[in-house]
Amino acid sequence: MTATRTLTYREAIREALREAMQRDERVFLMGEDVGRYGGAYACSKGLIEEFGEARIRDTPLSESGFTGAGIGAALGGMRPIVEIMTVNFSLLALDQIVNTAATLRHMSGGQFSVPLVIRMATGAGRQLAAQHSHSLECWFAHVPGLRVVAPATVADARGMLWTALQDPDPVIMFEHATLYNDEGEVAAEGQVSCDLDNAAIRRTGKDVSLITYSGSLKKTLDAAQQLSEEGVDCEVIDLRSLRPLDDATIMSSVSKTARAVIVDEGWRSGSLAGEISARIQEQAFYSLDAPVERVCSVEVPIPYPSHLEMAATPQAEGIMAAVRKTLRK
Amino acid sequence: MTATRTLTYREAIREALREAMQRDERVFLMGEDVGRYGGAYACSKGLIEEFGEARIRDTPLSESGFTGAGIGAALGGMRPIVEIMTVNFSLLALDQIVNTAATLRHMSGGQFSVPLVIRMATGAGRQLAAQHSHSLECWFAHVPGLRVVAPATVADARGMLWTALQDPDPVIMFEHATLYNDEGEVAAEGQVSCDLDNAAIRRTGKDVSLITYSGSLKKTLDAAQQLSEEGVDCEVIDLRSLRPLDDATIMSSVSKTARAVIVDEGWRSGSLAGEISARIQEQAFYSLDAPVERVCSVEVPIPYPSHLEMAATPQAEGIMAAVRKTLRK
Amino acid sequence: MATGTDTKVHLVREHALDLLKQMVLIRRFEEKSAELYSAEKIRGFLHLYIGEEANAVGVMQALGPDDAIVATYREHGHALARGLPPGEIMAEMYGKASGSSRGRGGSMHIFDARHRFYGGNAIVGGGLPLAVGLALADKMQDNNRVTCCFFGEGAAAEGEFHESLNLAALWNLPVLFICENNGYAMGTALERSESNPDISRHAEAYSIASEDVDGMNVVDVEAAARRAVAAIRTGNGPRFLENKTYRFRAHSMFDAELYRDKAEVEQWKKIGPVVRFTDWLVESGMIRQADMDTIEQEVEQIIGDAVTFAEQAPWEPVEDLTRDVMTPTAQDGVLS
Amino acid sequence: MATGTDTKVHLVREHALDLLKQMVLIRRFEEKSAELYSAEKIRGFLHLYIGEEANAVGVMQALGPDDAIVATYREHGHALARGLPPGEIMAEMYGKASGSSRGRGGSMHIFDARHRFYGGNAIVGGGLPLAVGLALADKMQDNNRVTCCFFGEGAAAEGEFHESLNLAALWNLPVLFICENNGYAMGTALERSESNPDISRHAEAYSIASEDVDGMNVVDVEAAARRAVAAIRTGNGPRFLENKTYRFRAHSMFDAELYRDKAEVEQWKKIGPVVRFTDWLVESGMIRQADMDTIEQEVEQIIGDAVTFAEQAPWEPVEDLTRDVMTPTAQDGVLS
Numbered sequence A, B: 001m002t003a004t005r006t007l008t009y010r011e012a013i014r015e016a017l018r019e020a021m022q023r024d025e026r027v028f029l030m031g032e033d034v035g036r037y038g039g040a041y042a043c044s045k046g047l048i049e050e051f052g053e054a055r056i057r058d059t060p061l062s063e064s065g066f067t068g069a070g071i072g073a074a075l076g077g078m079r080p081i082v083e084i085m086t087v088n089f090s091l092l093a094l095d096q097i098v099n100t101a102a103t104l105r106h107m108s109g110g111q112f113s114v115p116l117v118i119r120m121a122t123g124a125g126r127q128l129a130a131q132h133s134h135s136l137e138c139w140f141a142h143v144p145g146l147r148v149v150a151p152a153t154v155a156d157a158r159g160m161l162w163t164a165l166q167d168p169d170p171v172i173m174f175e176h177a178t179l180y181n182d183e184g185e186v187a188a189e190g191q192v193s194c195d196l197d198n199a200a201i202r203r204t205g206k207d208v209s210l211i212t213y214s215g216s217l218k219k220t221l222d223a224a225q226q227l228s229e230e231g232v233d234c235e236v237i238d239l240r241s242l243r244p245l246d247d248a249t250i251m252s253s254v255s256k257t258a259r260a261v262i263v264d265e266g267w268r269s270g271s272l273a274g275e276i277s278a279r280i281q282e283q284a285f286y287s288l289d290a291p292v293e294r295v296c297s298v299e300v301p302i303p304y305p306s307h308l309e310m311a312a313t314p315q316a317e318g319i320m321a322a323v324r325k326t327l328r329k
Numbered sequence C, D: 001m002a003t004g005t006d007t008k009v010h011l012v013r014e015h016a017l018d019l020l021k022q023m024v025l026i027r028r029f030e031e032k033s034a035e036l037y038s039a040e041k042i043r044g045f046l047h048l049y050i051g052e053e054a055n056a057v058g059v060m061q062a063l064g065p066d067d068a069i070v071a072t073y074r075e076h077g078h079a080l081a082r083g084l085p086p087g088e089i090m091a092e093m094y095g096k097a098s099g100s101s102r103g104r105g106g107s108m109h110i111f112d113a114r115h116r117f118y119g120g121n122a123i124v125g126g127g128l129p130l131a132v133g134l135a136l137a138d139k140m141q142d143n144n145r146v147t148c149c150f151f152g153e154g155a156a157a158e159g160e161f162h163e164s165l166n167l168a169a170l171w172n173l174p175v176l177f178i179c180e181n182n183g184y185a186m187g188t189a190l191e192r193s194e195s196n197p198d199i200s201r202h203a204e205a206y207s208i209a210s211e212d213v214d215g216m217n218v219v220d221v222e223a224a225a226r227r228a229v230a231a232i233r234t235g236n237g238p239r240f241l242e243n244k245t246y247r248f249r250a251h252s253m254f255d256a257e258l259y260r261d262k263a264e265v266e267q268w269k270k271i272g273p274v275v276r277f278t279d280w281l282v283e284s285g286m287i288r289q290a291d292m293d294t295i296e297q298e299v300e301q302i303i304g305d306a307v308t309f310a311e312q313a314p315w316e317p318v319e320d321l322t323r324d325v326m327t328p329t330a331q332d333g334v335l336s
């Protein structure tokens, strides 16, 4: 048993950033307001004082430009961490991410890799309305050449960055904006990196497999807890890596429970949940006792008022209802 | 029986453009090289002479700018047709499409609709390599507020544009670049528009339902033809509308055949095929005799050489293999 | 609202009082909004316009009811100056169904078709292409209308800014670009985001005539806007105004303001648009303290009514969650 | 390759012959490519550089082996001038495994790590941010290296162009921007895509020193490039060259050239970079017809060998389809 500490998700990200900067001088952070402002979500607060403005680099509002510059800097021998303030603004940088970062190695016949980490906040839940509440993880998870991760816990927020920086290819890291204030346990100093390859079973159970990631993990664990009081024993899987997906962990759970519910904040049509549902029935069809259920966001641009935003996005009640449905309860 | 004519897909698009311009003076075409050059795929060849440069409007290389201008012009009372040369370049316009066109009506509480049609060529098959061969229809089909169509036949190419122009909301129309030279029958003059709502059964059969769209329809019909010689009777569904999806047609076919294979040129992970597979098992789980199969593109940026490009994208052989698999043959 | 046909500012007492009252209305409305944010009546992001009032008020004088406005997430002031009902703006910030946008948009997405107010855009630079398109539609339909697009200096670094200026100039479109240069984009000072902080240089590179304006002086702003709008109406294409102004409050309610020191803020407050204009009017004898008191009373009344309206407005029922995603068409049994 | 340290052009006979030979090599290589395209040995898109040879050849003289190049889909000429093996370039266009990019990229995506040749980008404007990043890496690592970015005038309308110029100037990065202004973007003449066709005005708006260059004159190009590179190496940030040039052939093999008349093309051909330089060298007595014949023979030999190499090169086995999507890492049993 190693000693642990309690940090907020925000502190974990900041600690991970600081450590990466200290361990590898090729690492630098670049993005809008990461420096003087301290980061839109205060993740890099204080770092510019410690590392200077060359390595904690404030950029103009030029998402395509500085994301592309991150790709070029990676080619040039650096280990850039590009922070795109939120996934909503990444729409302005998709050309560079998809047409350049994801294709360069292949187009060059393996001559050039792009060791770049792109961090961005994602998701709804803060009443920021239609242009500031997207969950487009599924778009990125669709693209060969990219690796996509989503730390849902403070420990993963603390550990994933360093591992991502060791990856020779572009890694997109999604941080759900509702997680930053959450507290959690992390390993003591020194033990920092964690694998990016495997999904994590956050709760073991035998009746139904609940598969989720990022900001929806809390709600899913909450639902599982309430269901346990009804005598329903749920297993909760946190995907952690969205590309590639850890099929093995998913399938072994589903072949045990014979039932699955996928919880995904993305809009239902074309969601990552759809991909996972398809894979489950491709790989575990004959062990399924009920159709795989999906709990996703309603197909509406996220509305501003709290009651409508809550109704538009997955909540514990909806998850519980879906579980009962798979159990025909 | 109405009289028909034979046109190429390109001619059908051009005729539809011309007719729309003639019928409604609010309609205009805007995009890169649509005028003097005649369109990258020659779809608008000759139209600038007929309608002048104000209505056949050449734009600078500014995908985000002129797509946004199309949205504004739609708000201002026009009926713009924006041509983005190919889906590959639409990555530069996604902010305007997703953050503005798709959200405006909702964000304004229903005050402003965006009657805009955006046409773009899509797909691989012409040895244009990794940056010019994307099939990202699934991305657009994920976004509430958009309507997405993909004419796979000459008749649909001829008829869909006018219907799309009647739609009060943004319609994204995908034209697979390998279709432009294909010939097909269209209704005689006068009978032009066609619905955008329903999938079409291009071939009826009782053994397996093959579900596809756009450039993959040809290959799928080809596979179905060859399979029929083996005594396998396939039904082929052309989705036509990718958002919304016509679940009714899909499910009634699958509940008849009990087997489904989805053919989609998109990369497999996070493909539209995944969504359809998920829906089938959600809505027709108990009538399935075998797992739903997907034939998609291999997860690699599309390589330039023909033999590798062919291997990376769906072909008749692969479709036939998937069908046999669902039949355990 | 001024008809916008006149190209000169006639600073008669009535007009002076009107300008002053509009600026005070915005100032008090924003202060009340901050208060209601702390009270958790208003949620999400809230970007206050305090310190920049002269820009929206001055520019709107030059526009007529047929002209269009495109603004940003910092748009309450523009909405008020454009004449949108304060109660509906407040109800929008409450997220109520009686809000300007049925409460769907909130503070960042105030829209009003009756006033040709096209929002309320929360993507920096995102409104510029839209404005270009509105102007293109007017040009193609021979409407002699102007589309006025407000944005911050931070937007000048975005590609969409450049693509839009080029299109507007290339096609000779009736767009009035108003760069509200308040010196900072969140925490980033202009000198740290533009290799050449003189934004109007870019307008000139597109052959767009531009003018630098004292954005803290409502009369200067009105005069410059009237000149620009008059020029645009002659059909000679877009104009560009760079209004030097300052934001007295934090960028949003989440901003710790680590990037600027209080002294700088205090300096600017000394030349604040309200205090400066008031002093000047009083000194010039055009108004008296009593006039100020009347304005404050009237404004207090308006804002009080707005808050009451918002408080009493209904919530959109959850059953209506998916309304206004797509436009109802005839076959849905509703006319589009 | 020139070391790029010298800032003057020394037009001694050897250098003149070298410049001429490089331009002729590109010219003949492109002619052969067109031929092989008709023979369906080369597929997909093919964009020829014929008429623009002086630009790549002239600029490369100013660059050293440590400097980096970023080019577009019209990059065969740049690849040849940079010294990439012609056989590998040709094999790439054949799609063979011995091609510069293992045949994965084709004509539009020629890459070569040994020559710091970063492609081969088929997204107009897409290479500029990449070049900015390469230069940023050099600056952060104190490498005294230059990144040279070639692009067409059509790219100037793209937002990425503006964001990149601003970043390079703001951060004082060693980037040499070369705008190859051949007057057309596919079928769109510059006057129809830029409200102000003087592209260098934009560079100036970012406070980037720029120079207009006769892109049909290889000596002028070399001289301007040497001046610019020398300035960049002193650490004073980016430079911008606008090279006026012309494309003699269609945009690609699909282009019907409806947008320009033959007369215009013929006019430009009269001042073609090869014919003009040759005549001048002959008149000045620096070379003789015999030299030209030798060059043509050597070039024919080189191209012949390149085609043979490409013809004999192997195809990538289909089993290797998914290689080079992700980088093999230690745990894959391969060293990264």
Ligand SMILES: Cc1ncc(C[n+]2csc(CCOP(=O)(O)OP(=O)(O)O)c2C)c(N)n1
Pocket (backbone or CB within 6 Å): A032, A061, A085, A089, A092, C074, C122, C123, C124, C125, C151, C152, C153, C154, C155, C180, C182, C184, C185, C186, C251
């Ligand atoms: C494309 C985009 N990038 C980033 C943001 C986050 N953001 C919101 S406001 C803002 C600063 C904008 O500054 P400026 O344009 O000067 O307007 P101001 O807030 O000063 O009025 C930023 C970076 C955004 N909304 N959109």
Ligand SMILES: Cc1ncc(C[n+]2csc(CCOP(=O)(O)OP(=O)(O)O)c2C)c(N)n1
Pocket (backbone or CB within 6 Å): B032, B061, B085, B089, B092, D074, D122, D123, D124, D125, D151, D152, D153, D154, D155, D180, D182, D184, D185, D186, D251
């Ligand atoms: C972003 C983007 N939009 C459109 C295209 C299609 N396209 C390819 S080349 C080209 C013209 C580019 O002209 P220019 O930049 O002047 O370069 P040139 O071809 O003249 O060398 C266009 C429009 C593209 N490749 N990328």
Ligand SMILES: [Mg+2]
Pocket (backbone or CB within 6 Å): C152, C153, C154, C180, C181, C182, C183, C184, C185, C186
């Ligand atoms: Mg600002």
Ligand SMILES: [Mg+2]
Pocket (backbone or CB within 6 Å): D152, D153, D154, D180, D181, D182, D183, D184, D185, D186
């Ligand atoms: Mg050109």
